[in-house]
Amino acid sequence: MSLSSLDTQMHTLRQQGIHSVMTTFTDLLGAPKGKLVPLEALPDVVAIGAGFAGPSIWGTGLPRMGERSEYFGRVVPESLRPLPWLPGVAHAVCDGFAGGQPLDTCSRQVLRRQLARLRERGWTLWVGIEPEFFLLHRGADGRLGVADSEDRLDKPSYDLQAIVRNHALLDDMRRHLVALGFGLQQMDHEDACGQYEINYRHDEAMAAADRFQLFKLTAHAVAAQHGLVYSGMPKPLARAPGSGLHFHLSLTGADAQALMADPAGPLGLSPAGQRFAAGLLHHADALAAVCAPTVNSYKRLAVSESASGTTWSPVWKAVGDNNRTCLLRAVAGRLEWRLPDPSCNVYLALAATLAAGLHGIDDPTVPGPTVRDDDLYACHAQGGTLPPRLPRDLGAALDALALDRPLVDALGETVCGQFLALKRAEWAQWHAHVSDWEWQRYAAAG
Ligand code: GLU
Numbered sequence: 053m054s055l056s057s058l059d060t061q062m063h064t065l066r067q068q069g070i071h072s073v074m075t076t077f078t079d080l081l082g083a084p085k086g087k088l089v090p091l092e093a094l095p096d097v098v099a100i101g102a103g104f105a106g107p108s109i110w111g112t113g114l115p116r117m118g119e120r121s122e123y124f125g126r127v128v129p130e131s132l133r134p135l136p137w138l139p140g141v142a143h144a145v146c147d148g149f150a151g152g153q154p155l156d157t158c159s160r161q162v163l164r165r166q167l168a169r170l171r172e173r174g175w176t177l178w179v180g181i182e183p184e185f186f187l188l189h190r191g192a193d194g195r196l197g198v199a200d201s202e203d204r205l206d207k208p209s210y211d212l213q214a215i216v217r218n219h220a221l222l223d224d225m226r227r228h229l230v231a232l233g234f235g236l237q238q239m240d241h242e243d244a245c246g247q248y249e250i251n252y253r254h255d256e257a258m259a260a261a262d263r264f265q266l267f268k269l270t271a272h273a274v275a276a277q278h279g280l281v282y283s284g285m286p287k288p289l290a291r292a293p294g295s296g297l298h299f300h301l302s303l304t305g306a307d308a309q310a311l312m313a314d315p316a317g318p319l320g321l322s323p324a325g326q327r328f329a330a331g332l333l334h335h336a337d338a339l340a341a342v343c344a345p346t347v348n349s350y351k352r353l354a355v356s357e358s359a360s361g362t363t364w365s366p367v368w369k370a371v372g373d374n375n376r377t378c379l380l381r382a383v384a385g386r387l388e389w390r391l392p393d394p395s396c397n398v399y400l401a402l403a404a405t406l407a408a409g410l411h412g413i414d415d416p417t418v419p420g421p422t423v424r425d426d427d428l429y430a431c432h433a434q435g436g437t438l439p440p441r442l443p444r445d446l447g448a449a450l451d452a453l454a455l456d457r458p459l460v461d462a463l464g465e466t467v468c469g470q471f472l473a474l475k476r477a478e479w480a481q482w483h484a485h486v487s488d489w490e491w492q493r494y495a496a497a498g
């Protein structure tokens with residue numbers, strides 16, 4: 053961006069009452085991080101970057117000393133947006149640099165590299181991201197629980213009474229998301245007590261990932277302003293559905309023609325769409341580590357009973373025509389990837405998903421997708437033959453990622469090494485923890 057257009061942008065922001073820029077990057081665990089800088093510093097944070105101590109950030113792998121100890125978040129000027137819920141402050145997305153080079157452990161750079169592979173072919177990836185979340189409240193005992201004590205239906209999907217009771221918060225979300233340029237589509241109560249989903253227009257992949265991070269930041273802020281807590285925990289309630297973060301995926305070619313869709317093809321997909329699906333299912337075990345990266349994620353990805361009758365969470369590696377019981381749903385010529393949950397780093401999850409899909413397209417030895425047109429939950433209940441299932445826990449998913457050469461090569465050895473080290477430590481901590489369940493079951497037994 054030329055200096056004069058940046059000057060114009062600063063002038064406009066000043067006229068909008070903006071005095072500070074929230075320079076934001078995403079750590080490897082997926083949390084937005086950053087700092088506030090005065091608007092006057094914008095040229096510097098665009099050209100050089102806002103500086104952060106590299107080792108203070110999860111997963112950078114940067115040393116404590118020397119030129120590469122500093123993480124520079126370079127502001128992407130097109131991303132600047134006044135924050136409607138923080139007067140005087142504009143939000144800006146940053147790309148990570150160290151030693152003057154793009155940082156290979158910055159997840160936005162990892163996605164950028166995968167998208168460059170697409171651009172070489174003249175292709176564009178479009179992504180619709182579907183955030184599900186819980187609204188929680190911290191009780192007098194310090195514990196978090198479902199905020200709305202009246203939210204108690206056995207089958208709570210689409211409950212309008214909850215929407216009315218929580219309308220002040222939801223309407224703040226609506227106002228702010230619209231002001232931030234989200235093409236808002238719908239808000240509803242989901243299938244668990246205290247659970248909601250907000251949908252907005254799909255976007256080019258990088259813009260969609262940036263938007264989800266801004267969505268989370270906004271949701272945390274709005275919930276806090278209402279004395280509540282936004283939760284992207286995948287499975288907060290053991291006997292109710294968890295929260296997914298489904299990705300609706302489609303590709304277009306140089307002339308904007310749909311590449312995955314073919315109304316006459318199997319599942320409404322073109323050969324490229326079927327091969328993309330093949331790649332996702334082939335790499336699903338390793339993708340689980342990145343798309344469902346917490347201990348708790350595997351409580352969601354389990355064949356558990358739920359109070360409402362079904363969990364809707366995918367377990368089996370198959371694709372089906374408008375079949376929500378499969379890991380992958382083919383719908384209207386696009387693919388709904390049902391594996392991701394809101395605890396993922398959305399840049400890394402999208403980068404890995406794209407790398408897996410491209411591998412399916414490029415490598416004819418990747419086996420074709422398993423297609424199922426039956427209800428796999430019913431099949432399971434009846435003891436029928438099921439497709440192979442996803443890893444049962446984070447440890448198994450991490451092992452699968454470590455062994456998945458094509459995926460690790462595509463994403464980069466360094467970022468995968470950092471990610472695996474962080475997540476293996478998380479897995480080890482979980483094992484070192486003695487839970488209430490163990491006390492109840494074993495303390496006085498035997
Ligand atoms: N909550 C479900 C999940 O964990 C998805 C429900 C839906 O399909 O909307 O994936």
Ligand code: MG
Nearest residue numbers: 182184242249
């Ligand atoms: Mg949903």
